[in-house]
């Protein structure tokens with residue numbers, strides 16, 4: 001299994017080396033590499049790092065080479081990650097279960113503090129094997145709502161997530177700001 005994961009990570013790295021942060025430039029190839037990763041058996045039960053997370057949440061790294069990291073996460077039905085950014089692009093897939101995924105484009109010029117006007121780019125149910133490519137800032141805004149009793153997700157990222165995060169209120173054209181309060185590098 002480890003060699004299968006390494007192989008998928010290698011292919012993803014190859015593609016990232018071609019496109020830099022412009023992940024949409026090779027969206028189809030990246031999607032295909034991500035689907036190969038999601039086809040590797042056992043990702044839902046393997047031990048993740050940091051090990052302390054295994055019993056709490058199942059959240060943690062399944063691969064990390066100092067460059068890219070592959071992070072497993074779990075969601076229960078009704079668990080809602082409100083629209084938020086990470087400060088970087090990410091590649092995201094559902095391993096088991098299902099969730100409602102939305103991504104957003106930032107329509108304003110970000111010049112007015114706490115104001116943000118968003119437009120929905122993606123709004124779909126993702127099931128096992130489905131993947132999505134989220135571009136870098138300012139359009140790295142997404143939300144996820146767990147639909148299945150237990151959903152396992154896989155996320156690939158490169159840059160550290162920004163310790164300053166924005167959580168958006170699309171109906172209010174506003175956002176909240178969170179800084180470093182327990183947001184660590186493994187959070188999806």
Ligand SMILES: [Fe+2]
Nearest residue numbers: 084086142188
């Ligand atoms: Fe996220």
